[in-house]
Amino acid sequence: MNIGLTGGIASGKSTVSQELVKRGAVLIDADVIAREIMEPGHPVLGTVVDTFGPSILFPDGTLNRKRLGSIIFSNPEERKALEDITHPAIRVEMRRRMVEYEAEDPKRLVVADIPLLYESRLEDLYDEIMVVYVPREIQLERLMQRDGLNRKDAEDRLNAQMDIEAKRERADILIDNSLGLDETLSQIDNFMRDKGLL
Numbered sequence: 001m002n003i004g005l006t007g008g009i010a011s012g013k014s015t016v017s018q019e020l021v022k023r024g025a026v027l028i029d030a031d032v033i034a035r036e037i038m039e040p041g042h043p044v045l046g047t048v049v050d051t052f053g054p055s056i057l058f059p060d061g062t063l064n065r066k067r068l069g070s071i072i073f074s075n076p077e078e079r080k081a082l083e084d085i086t087h088p089a090i091r092v093e094m095r096r097r098m099v100e101y102e103a104e105d106p107k108r109l110v111v112a113d114i115p116l117l118y119e120s121r122l123e124d125l126y127d128e129i130m131v132v133y134v135p136r137e138i139q140l141e142r143l144m145q146r147d148g149l150n151r152k153d154a155e156d157r158l159n160a161q162m163d164i165e166a167k168r169e170r171a172d173i174l175i176d177n178s179l180g181l182d183e184t185l186s187q188i189d190n191f192m193r194d195k196g197l198l
């Protein structure tokens, strides 16, 4: 079985995906792949620099993520230009790993963590979609705290994504991560038990 795991920025996807891995799942993480294609020497980073200019690089040639983030999270057209370059490459690599993991062990749960799953209309690629949900206000607070962002920068990031309530409505499996970690873990255990995976 495979699931697509999504939610909003800082809603707790990584927290939940790590717990699924502890329970035997294998993880494919879109953010990790997005970082790999932005490593120096990767052709995708080359195209991004051609588009946005060399000022998005540090002098040592690595990506200044903060600078590129401040360009794309405050401007939808720049964001679309970046996504047009990065998303096809991310999709190809996610697909390749999915095929590989499913062939290795067809009984294993494969989890694809994709922040922009609904925005990119990728629902049909997965058996079921799990949404990690917290209300917007908690999401903002956790994001500001984790990444040291001010309210405006945190809101820009939230506003770059589909509203978390709309994602909650579409979920096949809903994990409410607004309470303590224990509450979240028991929902994960219930899911694993329901699917006969625990």
Ligand SMILES: CC(C)(COP(=O)(O)OP(=O)(O)OC[C@H]1O[C@@H](n2cnc3c(N)ncnc32)[C@H](O)[C@@H]1O)[C@@H](O)C(=O)NCCC(=O)NCCS
Pocket: 008, 009, 010, 030, 031, 034, 038, 065, 066, 068, 069, 072, 079, 082, 083, 086, 090, 114, 115, 116, 157, 160, 161
């Ligand atoms: C702009 C970049 C360099 C900013 O880097 P930064 O280290 O600040 O953020 P990080 O990569 O850790 O992403 C954090 C979160 O931001 C959100 N996010 C990232 N890109 C986007 C986007 N284009 N639109 C909406 N939200 C996004 C996601 O929820 C993601 O989990 C980076 O996010 C990036 O390369 N984005 C383009 C690739 C992409 O779309 N990734 C999203 C997952 S496929």
Ligand SMILES: Nc1ncnc2c1ncn2[C@@H]1O[C@H](COP(=O)(O)OP(=O)(O)OP(=O)(O)O)[C@@H](O)[C@H]1O
Pocket: 007, 008, 009, 010, 011, 012, 013, 014, 015, 016, 031, 115, 142, 143, 146, 177, 178, 179, 180, 181, 184
């Ligand atoms: N149940 C919880 N109670 C309190 N804090 C939590 C809980 N779950 C997660 N957090 C904290 O909230 C922050 C966001 O969680 P996490 O990094 O798992 O989110 P994410 O959805 O993977 O984020 P991103 O979209 O940026 O990849 C982290 O600092 C994490 O420690």
